[in-house]
Amino acid sequence: MSRDTDCIFCKIIAGEIPCAKLLEEEHALAFLDIGPVARGHALLIPKGHYQTLDEMPPEAAAAMFRRLPELVRAVQAVTECEGINVLQNNGRIAGQVVPHVHVHVIPREKAGRFSFNWPAGQYEEGQIDALAKAIRRRLSEGEEK
Numbered sequence: 221m222s223r224d225t226d227c228i229f230c231k232i233i234a235g236e237i238p239c240a241k242l243l244e245e246e247h248a249l250a251f252l253d254i255g256p257v258a259r260g261h262a263l264l265i266p267k268g269h270y271q272t273l274d275e276m277p278p279e280a281a282a283a284m285f286r287r288l289p290e291l292v293r294a295v296q297a298v299t300e301c302e303g304i305n306v307l308q309n310n311g312r313i314a315g316q317v318v319p320h321v322h323v324h325v326i327p328r329e330k331a332g333r334f335s336f337n338w339p340a341g342q343y344e345e346g347q348i349d350a351l352a353k354a355i356r357r358r359l360s361e362g363e364e365k
């Protein structure tokens with residue numbers, strides 16, 4: 221499995237830095253975020269070192285994401301929150317600070333501190349179809365590789 225010796229999450233996986241562990245298996249680890257935006261804020265990570273989601277092979281992504289529903293259920297049950305956001309930041313512009321893929325599981329309460337903007341826009345005539353076509357083409361090229 222790939223590892224970056226300078227990566228803080230790789231060090232957690234190796235047991236060199238402690239964490240409040242929630243689950244561990246061959247390809248995935250979950251622990252509580254040390255700087256929680258809400259009580260029970262958890263992180264789910266792959267054990268292999270991938271900086272961003274697009275670098276992950278499907279098997280590694282599947283092995284990580286398959287544990288997500290049960291983690292969400294457990295955090296929701298224990299914190300008794302009203303809802304949960306699942307957030308995954310890729311790249312500095314998207315708010316990623318730790319360059320090892322991680323999925324945030326964030327409990328939400330009406331009185332909670334965490335919130336975000338959702339500035340919904342709209343497409344001009346025909347734009348949505350052209351964009352969808354370009355992405356479909358790219359997806360089908362990817363499948364041929």
Ligand code: AMP
Pocket residue numbers: 228237239252253254255256263309315316317318319
């Ligand atoms: P992101 O901004 O998406 O890269 O989020 C990185 C998250 O990792 C932040 O929420 C940090 O609080 C969290 N974090 C950083 N170091 C640790 C650590 N040693 N143990 C647990 N969580 C950490």
Ligand code: ZN
Pocket residue numbers: 223224227228229230231268269270319320
């Ligand atoms: Zn790493």
